[in-house]
Amino acid sequence: MKYLDIVVDNKARATDCFYTYTCDDDSIRIGQKVYVTFGRSRKPRAGYVFAIHDSYGGDYNLKPIEYADDDICLGEEIVRTCIWMKSRYVIRYIDAVKCFIPPAGRPADTASGEKSVTAKEEKRKLTEEQQLAFDEISAAMDRGRREIFLVHGVTSSGKTEVYMHAIDKALADGKTAVMMVPEVALTREIIRRFEKRFGSDEIAVIHYRMSKSKRTETWHKIRQGQKRIVIGARSAVFAPLDNIGIIILDEEHESTYKSDMTPKYDALDVAVKRAGEYGSVVVLGSATPSVVSSYRAEQGIYKKIELRKRYNDNRLPFVEVTDMEKERRGGNFSMFSNVLYERINENLREGRQVILFLNRRGFSTYLSCDSCGHVMKCPDCGISLTYHKDIGKIKCHYCGRTFTVPRRCPDCGNPLSYRGTGTQKLEDEVAELFPDAVYDRLDFDVASRKGASEKVLSDFRKGKTDILIGTQMIAKGLDFDNVGLVGIMSADNELNIPDYRSAERTFQLITQAAGRAGRGDYRGRVVIQSFMCDNYAVKYAAANDYESFCREELSIRKMMDYPPYTDLIKLLFTGRTEEETSELAGRCCEYIKNRISSVRIYNPQPSPVSRIREVYRYQTIIKCPKGKRRQYLAVIEELINMNRNKSVNIVVDVNPYSFV
Numbered sequence: 066m067k068y069l070d071i072v073v074d075n076k077a078r079a080t081d082c083f084y085t086y087t088c089d090d091d092s093i094r095i096g097q098k099v100y101v102t103f104g105r106s107r108k109p110r111a112g113y114v115f116a117i118h119d120s121y122g123g124d125y126n127l128k129p130i131e132y133a134d135d136d137i138c139l140g141e142e143i144v145r146t147c148i149w150m151k152s153r154y155v156i157r158y159i160d161a162v163k164c165f166i167p168p169a170g171r172p173a174d175t176a177s178g179e180k181s182v183t184a185k186e187e188k189r190k191l192t193e194e195q196q197l198a199f200d201e202i203s204a205a206m207d208r209g210r211r212e213i214f215l216v217h218g219v220t221s222s223g224k225t226e227v228y229m230h231a232i233d234k235a236l237a238d239g240k241t242a243v244m245m246v247p248e249v250a251l252t253r254e255i256i257r258r259f260e261k262r263f264g265s266d267e268i269a270v271i272h273y274r275m276s277k278s279k280r281t282e283t284w285h286k287i288r289q290g291q292k293r294i295v296i297g298a299r300s301a302v303f304a305p306l307d308n309i310g311i312i313i314l315d316e317e318h319e320s321t322y323k324s325d326m327t328p329k330y331d332a333l334d335v336a337v338k339r340a341g342e343y344g345s346v347v348v349l350g351s352a353t354p355s356v357v358s359s360y361r362a363e364q365g366i367y368k369k370i371e372l373r374k375r376y377n378d379n380r381l382p383f384v385e386v387t388d389m390e391k392e393r394r395g396g397n398f399s400m401f402s403n404v405l406y407e408r409i410n411e412n413l414r415e416g417r418q419v420i421l422f423l424n425r426r427g428f429s430t431y432l433s434c435d436s437c438g439h440v441m442k443c444p445d446c447g448i449s450l451t452y453h454k455d456i457g458k459i460k461c462h463y464c465g466r467t468f469t470v471p472r473r474c475p476d477c478g479n480p481l482s483y484r485g486t487g488t489q490k491l492e493d494e495v496a497e498l499f500p501d502a503v504y505d506r507l508d509f510d511v512a513s514r515k516g517a518s519e520k521v522l523s524d525f526r527k528g529k530t531d532i533l534i535g536t537q538m539i540a541k542g543l544d545f546d547n548v549g550l551v552g553i554m555s556a557d558n559e560l561n562i563p564d565y566r567s568a569e570r571t572f573q574l575i576t577q578a579a580g581r582a583g584r585g586d587y588r589g590r591v592v593i594q595s596f597m598c599d600n601y602a603v604k605y606a607a608a609n610d611y612e613s614f615c616r617e618e619l620s621i622r623k624m625m626d627y628p629p630y631t632d633l634i635k636l637l638f639t640g641r642t643e644e645e646t647s648e649l650a651g652r653c654c655e656y657i658k659n660r661i662s663s664v665r666i667y668n669p670q671p672s673p674v675s676r677i678r679e680v681y682r683y684q685t686i687i688k689c690p691k692g693k694r695r696q697y698l699a700v701i702e703e704l705i706n707m708n709r710n711k712s713v714n715i716v717v718d719v720n721p722y723s724f725v
Contacts, residue, residue, distance in 0.1 A: 067093055069130065070116035072158040073103050078706060081157040083115060087129045093117065096139030098166075100131040113162050115144055136285070139165055140307065142342045149338055152695075155702050155717040156328040164303045164328065167284035168277040186261040188230065195223050198370045199230045202346060205368075206234060206310060211341045215317075215362045216350040217611075218372030220580025221379060221544070224350045225255075227372075228313050229262050231348065232294060236267070240310025240345070241293045245301050245332060247319035248538055249274055249512075253519050255296055255315075263294060271297035271304060274515075299324065299332040302339070309343045312336040317349035317358060318573055320722040329718045352580055353573040356622070359615050360629040375584075382551070382582040382589035386607050389555075389596050400486060400494050405552045405592040409532070413502055417549030417587065418525065419532045421495070422540055422578040424558050425487045432459060432481045434474035441471070441481070445679050453510065454489045464678045491534050491554060499532065507535040540578040546585030553578050556595040556603055564724055565627045568602040572614050575606035626665075628720055632689040634697060635721045637672065640713035643681045647671075649713045650683040653704050657687070660700045673724065686724075694719070 067090070070083035086101055093099075095117060100109035109131040121127065139147075139162070147161035154161075191199060198216060205212040218224045232242040246255050249272045259268055269283050269292035286292050288305040295304040299322050302312070314322060314333060322332040333349070340347045349358060349367070362369040375381065387402040397403060412419050432441040432452060441450045443461035450459035450468060458467040474481055488508045495504050505521050512518040518538070524530050526545060533539060559571040575593060583589020595603050605614035623630050636653065640646035650669035657666055665688040672682040689697045698717070705715050 067091065068118040068121040068127070069093065069099070069114050070118070071099065071101060071112040071130075072115055072162060073101065073112040074110055074159050074162075075103065078157060081159070084112075085121065085123070085125075085127055086112075087127045088133075089129070090133065093133060094138050095141045096144045098134040098137040098139075100134070102128060102131065113139065113144075113159075115148070115158070137166060138288075139305065142307075142339065143305065145342065146335065146338055150328065150330065150335070152698070153334065154328050154330055154719065155698055155705065160328045164300075164330070165305060167281040188233065188262070189226055191226065191230065192223065192374070192376065194372050194374060195227050195230075198227050198372060201368070201370055202227070202231050202311075202348060203234055205346050206231070206238065209344045211337070211344055211347070213337060213340075213347045213367045214349065214370055215354055215358050215367040216348060216370045216372065217354050217359075218350065218352060219375060219381065219609075220352045220577070221375045221584045222352075222372035223376040224315070224372065225258060226376075228315070228348065228350070229259070231311055231313070231346075232263075235310030236263075236293055238310055240308050240343075241306040242295070242310055243301055243304055243306065243312040243336070244294065244296045245312070245314045245322070245336075246296070246298060247316045247321040249298050252297060254522070254543060259294065259296060268292060268294045268296060269304070271295055271301045273298070273300060302332045302335045309339060309345050311346045311348065312340055313348045313350065315350050316577075318351045318353055318355040318569075320570075323720075323722045325723065327716055329716070329721070331720070353576045353611060356569050356615055356618050357629045360619060379583065379586075380588050381609060382579060382591050384579060384591045384593065384607050384609070386593045386595060386598055386603070388598050389594050399498075400491055400554060401498065401552075402592070402594050405594060406498065408550050408590055408592055409499065409552065412549040412590075413499065413531060415549065416547075418528070418530070418545065418547045419550045419552065420539060420548055420578070420581050421491060421532060421534045421552045421554060422536075422574075423486070423488050423491050423534070423554040424536050424540075424574060425555075432470070432483060434477060434479055435482050436479040437474060437477045439474050439476040441468075445676065451487065452483055454493070455510070486555075488534055488536060495532055495534060502531040503529065504532040504534060505530045507533065507538050509536065509538075512538060537574060537577075539581070540574055543581060544584055545581065548582050548584065549587055549589050551578055551582040551589075551591045553591065553593045556593045556606075557597040557600065560597060560600060560602065565622070565625070566722070568600070568621075569618060571600075571602040572606045572611075572618075575603065576609065576611070579606070579609075626688055631691065632694050632697075633720055634687040634689055634694075634701070635718040635724070636669075636685050636687070636701070637716040637718065638669070638683045638713055639680050639716070640710075641680065642712070645710065646681045646683050646713050649708070649710055649715075650685060653708075653715070654685055656704045657700060660703070661697065664697075684724075 067088045069086050069088050071086055073084055095114055097114045099112050099114060101112050103110055143165050147158060150161035151158050202214055216224055235242045246252055252272055256270060269287050295301050324330050336347050361367045385404060387404045392402050409419055441459060443450055445464055450461055452459050459470055460467045488506055492506050507518055507521045525533050553575055556575050559567050579591040582591050593607055597603060601617050638646050638650040654666055654669055658664055667686045669683045669685040672684045675682055701717055708715060
């Protein structure tokens with residue numbers, strides 16, 4: 066007889082604990098999915114075995130499990146990671162478990178129907194810098210203990226080649242590997258390169274756009290050891306691999322590695338935890354590492370490796386900064402400065418391609434009334450609506466609702482005007498100013514259509530497209546030899562966002578976008594358009610001076626007590642009525658003040674986006690001193706467990722990437 070501690074798949078937080086059942090089957094394993102009766106219901110429901118005991122000291126009459134699911138077993142490492150996630154992110158056990166299990170609850174047909182791609186490409190000879198980087202990582206893999214490397218390499222320095230050499234070593238050592246990229250749209254680029262090197266038989270792809278049946282089939286292939294390399298966005302960190310040898314996060318600075326849904330995990334945190342279980346290596350790569358990562362490298366938490374030269378010694382592009390305020394004073398109200406207009410024409414005449422980067426989708430940012438100032442807003446979310454020319458409607462970028470464009474202002478009846486610019490408006494100006502050029506656009510609206518992003522990038526790679534317009538999707542990870550010019554249309558968009566990371570994001574986006582130019586034999590040019598040319602993020606990005614930017618940014622954060630010098634904890638309260646939501650938020654803040662002496666907690670306020678889909682949102686921010694996070698989170702978990710108001714939900718976000 067075995068006694069099993071089981072986490073039952075139940076929604077109530079009050080039942081978020083272990084329940085003990087009996088089992089006569091000695092082959093039962095930790096992490097295995099089982100079915101049990103729970104509470105008064107006779108219908109079996111799913112549970113997961115978190116511990117197995119040979120004896121039981123309680124006086125209760127224990128129920129036996131109904132049956133076990135032999136096809137789904139997470140294993141001991143994943144169970145330990147789930148326990149850690151519950152504490153780290155103040156979530157339920159089952160929330161963590163659901164990150165690791167396949168989306169469909171039944172076994173999938175794992176017979177391979179894939180077209181096998183035989184590895185064609187031999188390992189490339191590494192440059193001296195690349196070889197030194199690989200040697201350091203390889204030595205750490207041989208030591209067999211968790212080590213974290215920060216590979217700071219300029220754009221086009223060949224970081225991916227170092228990654229592939231390290232993964233090749235992991236496979237040769239009989240281990241597995243995870244390769245993460247920040248955007249689903251970029252996954253195809255990485256897969257293409259990896260299939261040439263390793264063949265498709267070794268590779269599994271994980272991302273949220275896959276169908277449930279395909280994701281389930283892939284999960285089982287990984288679990289059964291048929292796939293040893295997993296490639297994907299942040300959810301790839303939950304791949305059910307055994308014996309992981311290396312986990313790589315390319316473009317590690319990207320905010321997309323932090324989940325914006327519950328559980329609000331950070332893929333880097335989970336990667337480091339899983340690597341610790343196997344004594345494996347974590348590699349973080351970026352041309353613009355996050356300020357926090359650079360600080361950790363300074364403190365010796367990470368080992369820093371630098372790649373200062375572009376592959377084959379290609380030079381970094383020429384960079385020009387144009388002051389759009391001066392352009393306006395000179396009578397130019399186009400989206401294009403005179404310099405950028407001339408540079409585009411030069412490149413088109415010479416047969417080179419152009420990338421235009423604008424991190425704002427849609428045709429215009431908002432519609433407003435010239436007479437009374439009324440701004441058209443979403444009735445459910447309270448934020449301004451964006452006009453999308455392709456569908457002829459205004460759209461909410463939070464809830465996704467679309468509305469017919471009104472002919473007149475609903476308040477005063479006067480005409481409405483389009484304000485601001487987006488990628489669709491940029492597309493119209495390109496068509497007007499460069500009528501002979503073939504252009505295309507890649508942003509979230511395009512990428513949401515199945516296969517669209519792959520076609521856009523494929524056409525650009527084949528030279529069918531002269532000008533590629535896009536948002537941050539085209540600013541990173543793409544490698545095209547014939548790009549002679551990158552135009553950064555509005556470099557300071559991010560600076561206007563109320564977030565302590567806004568300068569860092571501005572520096573990163575400019576540097577990453579600029580890095581798409583001159584990756585072939587031609588040196589390339591970058592034109593940065595800005596209304597804030599004197600801002601330190603813009604100046605240092607134009608000079609490609611990461612060290613100076615990092616020093617100035619860290620000094621500001623130290624003065625303001627922002628990460629990495631503290632941890633920020635955001636508590637978000639959501640409810641159907643504003644009164645209940647604000648009242649609970651206030652009570653929770655008072656509870657924290659009474660439980661933690663000298664706590665620095667802001668009074669709860671409506672979130673910047675105060676309503677989404679008719680759900681009210683209040684939030685508070687806590688500044689937590691380093692070393693106190695566990696204590697603070699324990700108190701927060703207490704108050705969440707004490708919450709009896711089921712109509713108001715409390716979400717915890719540790720070091721959030723968004724404050725809206």
